[in-house]
Amino acid sequence: MKRSGNPSARDTKEGLVGWVEAKRKPIGTRPLRIKNTSRRRRDMINRKSSLGVALAIYLAFCALPGIAAEPDVNSLPKERQQQWDKIKSGMEQEYNVCIEHCGGKSECEQKCRQAHESRLQREFLKLQTAEAVPAANDTDLVHWRKTSGTGEQE
Missing domain, CATH: 1.20.5 (Single alpha-helices involved in coiled-coils or other helix-helix interfaces)
Known part of the structure; x- marks a missing residue:
């Protein structure tokens, strides 16, 4: 008697001829x-x-x-520390809104936390690497104003 799945296999007293069944371990244990x-x-x-x-x-x-x-704020000048405090408080408000929106779902809260931390790091790096405004009596003031896009000259 032939099987429909494998035309070469037939039933005999000993079992299936030509039909090989391999006993394998689950994939993770091999x-x-x-x-x-x-x-x-x-x-x-x-x-x-x-x-x-x-x-x-x-x-x-x-x-x-x-x-x-937490980024080291003490390495920044006083003016930038004040900017950092404003930026951080604004980001904290956004983070709190995001947490409220999640409604207690841990996956959503984790995404909010990751986004909050990455935004804080990005903003801190911007503050660290931002070009400082030169003093009014600086000789490079004209050059700075030309390159900063204001177009003003002395």
Whole structure:
């Protein structure tokens, strides 16, 4: 009697002839298969790949505290510190609105937190790298005004 799935297989007293059923382990429990290598070599490759994954996870967790750290405001001049306080308070209000909008969903709150932190970092970098306005008696004042787009001259 022929099976519809495999025309070469037929039932006999011993079972199916020509029908091979492979018993396999679940995918996560099988070691990496590398053809034409010795067992010792395969074990070493599997060990190296698992060490690589562990190292990547470790490095990711080491980098997280540095990313989320509060920027050092004391390194800024007084004028920029005041600007930073205004920017930070505005960003805090936006963050609170975002959290209210989430309605207690942890995934949404996490996205708000990540966006808030990245915006704070971006704004702080802008403050650090912004070109300082030269004093009125500075010799480069004319050049600065020409390049800043105001078009004013002394």
